[in-house]
């Protein structure tokens with residue numbers, strides 16, 4: 001081969017159709033496995049460093065203390081969700097629902113603007129898959145070597161390297177399982193109890209469950225998850241328009257594709273800028289050929305852009321044959337970034353985010369539920385009063401022990417039977433049975449509306465409505 005030519009090897013799997021550049025048949029079949037070639041370049045660096053940063057954040061957050069507790073702890077068992085000193089209870093679920101709506105609209109906004117950038121750079125499936133591929137590459141060699149090894153004989157060295165790879169994969173999976181479970185149970189206790197065999201069944205179950213999911217998804221399933229299982233991949237096209245940034249191949253510039261010498265005047269040969277080196281396909285984690293146009297399998301990772309830019313560099317052509325672009329730009333029209341759909345998603349996102357902060361600011365430091373005794377509407381006590389029985393449930397949502405005063409309004413000369421001052425520990429739900437008594441003559445109607453008042457030493461007051469029923 002002349003020195004002027006780029007060495008192009010046919011490394012496509014046997015099931016690969018060179019005409020369509022697509023793997024034929026069942027993707028779940030191991031013989032159709034995608035051997036992803038490592039790619040280097042600006043977008044890969046961005047993804048690598050971005051991925052490491054997010055991983056670090058994910059791994060460190062459960063270890064950050066705040067006061068006497070974990071800064072973020074979604075304690076489902078005790079129905080308490082702690083976020084840096086603010087504790088939310090099932091009563092505050094609207095806040096969590098608002099958070100989910102914010103996440104959904106954030107995703108709509110970013111997808112309309114930048115396509116599947118979430119999938120390519122931020123989705124845990126992608127981040128973990130690229131880490132697993134990195135280990136595969138380091139222990140078993142590059143994609144070509146791996147493909148050759150896997151179709152050849154199993155040697156002792158290969159068994160050793162494969163075992164090391166699976167060991168590394170499982171160690172990462174186990175660390176992921178611990179970290180993820182550590183968002184739901186205190187992580188320090190979880191680790192200590194796990195390694196001293198003192199842990200109860202469920203924390204161990206969830207650590208192993210998430211570890212096995214990570215190992216299976218990032219090690220074996222990879223793009224199958226993105227293509228066949230992820231619901232987001234299915235509905236994201238509804239958010240796309242012709243001004244959405246996608247990874248696109250400039251076919252006007254690239255076609256007709258074909259190999260040529262570096263020094264050749266390819267225009268005179270009737271060729272476009274694509275030298276058909278196939279690198280863009282080899283680096284693609286989902287195994288597609290972006291030259292076939294926008295495909296739902298594309299996760300916008302930019303690996304093919306970096307690979308193609310390197311080829312363009314070597315050939316002395318302008319970079320950007322594959323680039324982040326829009327359908328409008330590819331068809332020679334201008335891209336309209338500010339458009340009604342994007343502005344609409346942005347406005348709703350801002351509105352709901354504002355609402356969320358208002359909700360956060362108005363979260364009460366305490367909560368109270370009043371339950372009337374339904375088995376007995378009223379009774380007459382030894383003092384001749386009409387007595388109604390209630391159960392008060394008082395929740396201390398702060399991080400300190402609190403003393404609360406309790407009273408009732410809406411009735412004159414009412415007798416309070418039971419404690420009217422209570423001390424409640426942080427996060428505790430105190431159940432207080434009590435009753436109210438009234439002389440029947442002082443009650444003007446059979447049913448009176450009353451307000452139970454809870455107040456603390458810091459001027460916080462909470463009022464909960466209930467009823468007082470007298471003999472008809």
Ligand code: SF4
Pocket residue numbers: 247280283284285286287288289290297298299300301302303304305
């Ligand atoms: S086509 Fe390019 S951007 Fe899309 S998934 Fe494959 S490598 Fe990533």
Ligand code: SF4
Pocket residue numbers: 249254257273274275276277278279280281291307308309311321322
């Ligand atoms: S688009 Fe670029 S990377 Fe892909 S085959 Fe053509 S020259 Fe090679």
